[in-house]
Amino acid sequence: MNRCKQGNFESFKKSAALSMEEICREIYQENRDRIRIKKETVAVKNLVKIFNATLALSAKKGFQAMSLRDLCRETGLSMGALYAYFPGKEMLLEIILLQGRRMVKKILDEALASENTSWEKISAAVRTHIYVSEVLHEWFFFSFMEAKNLGKEEQKAAIASELFTEKIFIDLLDAGSAEGIFKIENPVMTASLIKAMLQDWYLKRWKYRKRGISVEEYADFVVNAISKIIRVAEAV
Amino acid sequence: MNRCKQGNFESFKKSAALSMEEICREIYQENRDRIRIKKETVAVKNLVKIFNATLALSAKKGFQAMSLRDLCRETGLSMGALYAYFPGKEMLLEIILLQGRRMVKKILDEALASENTSWEKISAAVRTHIYVSEVLHEWFFFSFMEAKNLGKEEQKAAIASELFTEKIFIDLLDAGSAEGIFKIENPVMTASLIKAMLQDWYLKRWKYRKRGISVEEYADFVVNAISKIIRVAEAV
DNA sequence: AATAATATAGCGAGCGCTCGTTTTTTTATT
DNA sequence: AATAAAAAAACGAGCGCTCGCTATATTATT
Numbered sequence: 001m002n003r004c005k006q007g008n009f010e011s012f013k014k015s016a017a018l019s020m021e022e023i024c025r026e027i028y029q030e031n032r033d034r035i036r037i038k039k040e041t042v043a044v045k046n047l048v049k050i051f052n053a054t055l056a057l058s059a060k061k062g063f064q065a066m067s068l069r070d071l072c073r074e075t076g077l078s079m080g081a082l083y084a085y086f087p088g089k090e091m092l093l094e095i096i097l098l099q100g101r102r103m104v105k106k107i108l109d110e111a112l113a114s115e116n117t118s119w120e121k122i123s124a125a126v127r128t129h130i131y132v133s134e135v136l137h138e139w140f141f142f143s144f145m146e147a148k149n150l151g152k153e154e155q156k157a158a159i160a161s162e163l164f165t166e167k168i169f170i171d172l173l174d175a176g177s178a179e180g181i182f183k184i185e186n187p188v189m190t191a192s193l194i195k196a197m198l199q200d201w202y203l204k205r206w207k208y209r210k211r212g213i214s215v216e217e218y219a220d221f222v223v224n225a226i227s228k229i230i231r232v233a234e235a236v
Numbered sequence: 237m238n239r240c241k242q243g244n245f246e247s248f249k250k251s252a253a254l255s256m257e258e259i260c261r262e263i264y265q266e267n268r269d270r271i272r273i274k275k276e277t278v279a280v281k282n283l284v285k286i287f288n289a290t291l292a293l294s295a296k297k298g299f300q301a302m303s304l305r306d307l308c309r310e311t312g313l314s315m316g317a318l319y320a321y322f323p324g325k326e327m328l329l330e331i332i333l334l335q336g337r338r339m340v341k342k343i344l345d346e347a348l349a350s351e352n353t354s355w356e357k358i359s360a361a362v363r364t365h366i367y368v369s370e371v372l373h374e375w376f377f378f379s380f381m382e383a384k385n386l387g388k389e390e391q392k393a394a395i396a397s398e399l400f401t402e403k404i405f406i407d408l409l410d411a412g413s414a415e416g417i418f419k420i421e422n423p424v425m426t427a428s429l430i431k432a433m434l435q436d437w438y439l440k441r442w443k444y445r446k447r448g449i450s451v452e453e454y455a456d457f458v459v460n461a462i463s464k465i466i467r468v469a470e471a472v
Numbered sequence: 473a474a475t476a477a478t479a480t481a482g483c484g485a486g487c488g489c490t491c492g493t494t495t496t497t498t499t500a501t502t
Numbered sequence: 503a504a505t506a507a508a509a510a511a512a513c514g515a516g517c518g519c520t521c522g523c524t525a526t527a528t529t530a531t532t
Contacts (some may be wrong), residue, residue, distance in 0.1 A: 196436035
């Protein structure tokens with residue numbers, strides 16, 4: 001196991017550019033025409049408030065059940081002010097989902113690029129996915145729960161995103177299998193199983209929290225379980 | 237693997253008393269004082285309609301977003317008629333969740349009672365859970381998705397139910413470990429992992445459907461994966 | 473057997489309220 | 503004074519829910 005090389009959670013958190021402010025600045029610059037606020041400092045400050053409040057409220061009661069008046073209360077902004085930042089409730093949802101998907105994809109791609117063997121890549125992908133879902137746990141939970149309430153196009157994008165991540169694992173399992181490093185009966189099913197384990201970390205967060213299991217312990221356990229299932233011949 | 241002994245999906249479906257009518261009759265008899273319909277045949281017939289429609293509509297848009305007018309349209313009943321069967325939207329939710337939890341518990345208990353060794357019991361619990369979640373997939377999906385929107389008491393009941401199922405696996409893993417049949421590092425984490433795999437069947441149903449994976453194939457795969465993780469010494 | 477009387481089930485307009493959204497007015501900044 | 507930003511007020515639609523009423527089925531009376 002090359003745990004040290006791939007880094008722990010703390011070093012991951014610092015290296016990944018995941019601050020809400022940076023994300024919001026990006027969103028603001030891409031939607032300057034639509035957003036009615038001219039000054040970037042003001043706009044970004046309030047966008048951060050809006051997105052954080054949306055994620056927090058949605059985690060409690062769901063996006064649909066969250067009213068824009070709830071959002072006013074939580075952000076300290078008025079109805080009119082909110083509508084200067086986004087054109088409607090549904091669009092707010094879409095903006096949040098799109099931006100999250102982009103970030104996750106970018107981080108996963110980067111993590112894989114710096115690894116060599118198939119097993120190192122699988123291990124890195126698992127760790128990175130669990131770590132990023134820890135940092136952005138509100139978004140991950142939100143994204144999963146709201147998926148079924150989206151419009152047709154948005155739903156397609158969500159499914160594509162799910163399958164994209166899975167495809168990464170399928171390809172790596174196939175590659176390692178061809179190299180004779182793994183012994184796998186069914187790469188597609190194995191990849192599904194891996195995804196299920198990754199998801200449990202943000203779907204059952206309350207459980208792991210209560211038991212005092214850290215994100216690193218969980219990642220270790222999952223990587224170890226996968227190594228048993230695919231009978232990886234470890235070269236350390 | 238004792239697949240034959242534990243029976244396939246079809247035989248499970250017939251043996252388990254899972255028809256919506258039976259469930260509704262039970263609910264009716266328990267709530268005779270509250271339900272304003274006197275004749276059992278009429279009441280049960282409409283309760284079936286109401287529960288099926290609720291599960292179907294909730295699967296599409298979520299229980300919160302489902303309006304009682306949607307439910308009127310789907311059941312063919314009027315608003316007034318609906319309120320003769322349940323005292324309010326929230327109570328409808330609670331009745332459905334409670335009844336489902338009871339049924340799952342009963343079926344799991346029965347399935348375990350007829351097995352002997354720890355490994356047979358684990359295998360039976362896994363298969364039974366996957367099979368019952370296939371028959372009642374709408375309920376399982378519903379139950380998972382609505383869990384966070386419940387009142388305090390109902391949320392406690394949902395958590396207790398989740399932990400109850402997990403405890404079954406923890407105990408079986410501990411027992412098999414003590415007998416020297418399994419080699420497990422962490423029974424609690426292993427049980428969590430098993431639960432995650434069980435859940436994937438009803439949370440990602442669309443995926444497995446599209447790939448033509450049957451419920452029996454999935455159960456086989458999961459049982460096999462578990463056997464690898466806990467290094468079970470199979471005695472067949 | 474026919475009719476009257478009653479019990480049961482179902483209907484749907486309308487209540488008070490909150491929703492997402494728009495328009496108007498006020499406040500802050502330059 | 504001019505303009506940007508936010509607050510305040512208002513709108514129509516749709517919500518869960520209630521209630522006066524009708525339609526149907528059952529029982530009692532002749």
